[in-house]
Amino acid sequence: MALKLDDNIFIAQLDGLASWVRKNSLWPMPFATACCGIELMATASSRYDIARFGSEAMRFSPRQCDVMIVAGRVVMKMVPVMQRIWLQMSEPKWCISMGACASSGGVFDTYSVVQGIDRFLPVDVYVPGCPPRPEQLIRAVLDLQEKVQRTGTINAREFRDRDHYEGPTPLATELPVEELVVAPGNYRTGTRLRLN
Amino acid sequence: MPLEAVAQLDDAPEREFLYTLNFGPQHPATHTTLRLVLTLNGETIVKAVPDIGYLHSGFEKLGEDLDFNQYVTVVDRMNYISPFANEVSWHTAVEKLLDIELTPRCQYLRTILAELARISDHLLCIGAAALDLGGLTAFLYAFNEREKIYNVFEAASGQRFHPGYSRVGGLMNDITDDVVELVRHFVRTFPKAHSDVVRLLNRNRIFVDRTKDVGILSKAEAINRSVTGPIARASGVVRDLRKDQPYLAYPELQDTFKVSCATGGDCLARYLVRMEEMIQSANIIAAAVENIPAGPVNVDLEDKLTIPDKQATYRSIEGLIQHFELFMWNRRWKTPINEVYAATETANGELGYYIVADGSGKAWRARTRPPSFIHFALFPHMAEGHQISDVPAILGSLNIIAAELDR
Amino acid sequence: MPAYLDVLNAKFPNAFTTSAFRDNQRVQLDAETAPRVLFPLLRTLKEQCGFDMLFEVGGIDYLHYPDAVDRYCVVYGVLNTTTGERLFVKAFANDPDPVLPSAVPLWEGANWMEREVFDMYGIAFTDHPDLRRILMPEEYTSFPLRKDYPLRGHGERHNFQHLTRAES
Ligand code: SF4
Numbered sequence: 209m210a211l212k213l214d215d216n217i218f219i220a221q222l223d224g225l226a227s228w229v230r231k232n233s234l235w236p237m238p239f240a241t242a243c244c245g246i247e248l249m250a251t252a253s254s255r256y257d258i259a260r261f262g263s264e265a266m267r268f269s270p271r272q273c274d275v276m277i278v279a280g281r282v283v284m285k286m287v288p289v290m291q292r293i294w295l296q297m298s299e300p301k302w303c304i305s306m307g308a309c310a311s312s313g314g315v316f317d318t319y320s321v322v323q324g325i326d327r328f329l330p331v332d333v334y335v336p337g338c339p340p341r342p343e344q345l346i347r348a349v350l351d352l353q354e355k356v357q358r359t360g361t362i363n364a365r366e367f368r369d370r371d372h373y374e375g376p377t378p379l380a381t382e383l384p385v386e387e388l389v390v391a392p393g394n395y396r397t398g399t400r401l402r403l404n
Numbered sequence: 405m406p407l408e409a410v411a412q413l414d415d416a417p418e419r420e421f422l423y424t425l426n427f428g429p430q431h432p433a434t435h436t437t438l439r440l441v442l443t444l445n446g447e448t449i450v451k452a453v454p455d456i457g458y459l460h461s462g463f464e465k466l467g468e469d470l471d472f473n474q475y476v477t478v479v480d481r482m483n484y485i486s487p488f489a490n491e492v493s494w495h496t497a498v499e500k501l502l503d504i505e506l507t508p509r510c511q512y513l514r515t516i517l518a519e520l521a522r523i524s525d526h527l528l529c530i531g532a533a534a535l536d537l538g539g540l541t542a543f544l545y546a547f548n549e550r551e552k553i554y555n556v557f558e559a560a561s562g563q564r565f566h567p568g569y570s571r572v573g574g575l576m577n578d579i580t581d582d583v584v585e586l587v588r589h590f591v592r593t594f595p596k597a598h599s600d601v602v603r604l605l606n607r608n609r610i611f612v613d614r615t616k617d618v619g620i621l622s623k624a625e626a627i628n629r630s631v632t633g634p635i636a637r638a639s640g641v642v643r644d645l646r647k648d649q650p651y652l653a654y655p656e657l658q659d660t661f662k663v664s665c666a667t668g669g670d671c672l673a674r675y676l677v678r679m680e681e682m683i684q685s686a687n688i689i690a691a692a693v694e695n696i697p698a699g700p701v702n703v704d705l706e707d708k709l710t711i712p713d714k715q716a717t718y719r720s721i722e723g724l725i726q727h728f729e730l731f732m733w734n735r736r737w738k739t740p741i742n743e744v745y746a747a748t749e750t751a752n753g754e755l756g757y758y759i760v761a762d763g764s765g766k767a768w769r770a771r772t773r774p775p776s777f778i779h780f781a782l783f784p785h786m787a788e789g790h791q792i793s794d795v796p797a798i799l800g801s802l803n804i805i806a807a808e809l810d811r
Numbered sequence: 812m813p814a815y816l817d818v819l820n821a822k823f824p825n826a827f828t829t830s831a832f833r834d835n836q837r838v839q840l841d842a843e844t845a846p847r848v849l850f851p852l853l854r855t856l857k858e859q860c861g862f863d864m865l866f867e868v869g870g871i872d873y874l875h876y877p878d879a880v881d882r883y884c885v886v887y888g889v890l891n892t893t894t895g896e897r898l899f900v901k902a903f904a905n906d907p908d909p910v911l912p913s914a915v916p917l918w919e920g921a922n923w924m925e926r927e928v929f930d931m932y933g934i935a936f937t938d939h940p941d942l943r944r945i946l947m948p949e950e951y952t953s954f955p956l957r958k959d960y961p962l963r964g965h966g967e968r969h970n971f972q973h974l975t976r977a978e979s
Contacts, residue, residue, distance in 0.1 A: 373975060456946065464956060758886060
């Protein structure tokens, strides 16, 4: 073939190939904390059978997974754990926030529940519902597949420029920083530090 | 703090060989969100320190902020594998506080649905326990039956998972004949699925060997440690609130069920008790569903306790006024300034609510007596001295539900 | 009059009051007497009146409650497992440092339930073998179920680091 191809055309096609391969075997890491976790189990069991979409291989080791499904509410004690698990997953990785609680706190607007995990983690797909029906979760997996196909690159360049906060506007805290009781969690060691 | 467990040990001669294993809070065999710090000597558990609170979401504080009907949404999420049983329990307490006598139809419907919830709870418990011990098939069978129960709840209330179906003095709406048909169908097909699970597990060498004589709880210890429900009955404490203080429609259904109990007190005994309870529950449902009394499902509108339905709200001035009264935050119910405790027998044990009322339509304090919390406190007692591979068997037989554990 | 009341009246004259509502029977100890009487009273109930199971321990905060005298209350529910009879013992305590004797020497089941009361209300239990927070993080300094603590907290729940996609 005497055609002279630009480098970028070549890369674009490989990007598409890589994304196509990736999207059809998204292995979920079920970060199931509460009720939504049971619906996640129902999605995996015989009636709904998420295996039809290549996502049945739930692995509880973050190292082996591509997509973290946060199913259920996340509370203060759990945030550092969640961030640590997210950091342990290898690239490329995505995050589905399943259910009202994980997305916004849901009915639990209380002192200990985080009002949406997107305040602390980058989230790719939100699933509404309390709990979402299994069909909705499957839809979310399909949406994520589409997102992977559209934006995916072979060396994960698309993540590099997402270096800013993507969550909702931070809530005004009611106390000045120096009076806050629980200081920023250190996700690298999975613990919290006291400020004073 | 729990990581210092080794340091707390006495100067055991083999102390230098001990090591600490962190189990959870995100671990496949816990199924829920809890953490164990195990001090091991080789494979043997020397000391187990549970660490909980990874799902503490302030349920009880919310109970002080929401009124008696709104809080149903939240109690649903407490023991989330049998949500309707929680609703029944909460409203039993509220109705005791307000001194409401339910209509016979409502009593029967609540009984049937609560028993269905019990079956679905036991199914998940057994399925998940079998899954951890290597029997995936039983899990799939159990989930298949659970889907049928979900169908019943969906047909009755519109939500398959968290029905939110009960209201003070009645139910959200009456059921249709479809629901009765679905329940009948479930009762007809359930024995087959049950015997499938029995055949998969009861004589399965691996399952039996891993559960027999593991995690023994004696009768005296069960009483000393406040245990109720199937776990206590597997240790020979024959107490069942459905027999002791029959509530709802149980007084009329006494002949249809027996209390299942065992004396072994090990994981196998707990499994067998749960299997037998499912059969008894199916008997209750079979008898109750054929005898649902006719009549209204809510107590009389005149009593100013129940939410009027759409028809009454939009077509009559009394209905409209009452709807308004029950939904204005400063009106609602007039409660006595007093406190009350009421409990029902749920799948996990005695689920009770201690309500302190201050005269307004909200609870001053809505304390839950959570069976999972009390049962998880047993874990160190049961696990110490066993092998680490017995941990999933013991956890599976305790049926810990994190949302109920931490609230 | 229930049989246990005779026993209690003989042993602790004038130390407690009783009340009842629906089918709940209650024995109350005010903040003055509770630290002294609660433990012997529970022991008498266990050893002489047949209440062999402690099925419930829960805290209540009566701050601004109508006609309340003492602020905190711990409710002990005891059950006779042969007859099914139930009784609630309410022991009151007050600021600044509410303290009550622990029931763990009598019933092992009280262990976690008392820890929860301590976690939520800050009521300390003397002689408790392992009194530390159970549900909230250990760094936490408030007692969330007290009436003067707001439902949404003081903003502790938002005080964690944020991870952006590029750095994770
Ligand atoms: S969104 Fe609803 S079902 Fe899901 S965890 Fe929250 S309360 Fe439970």
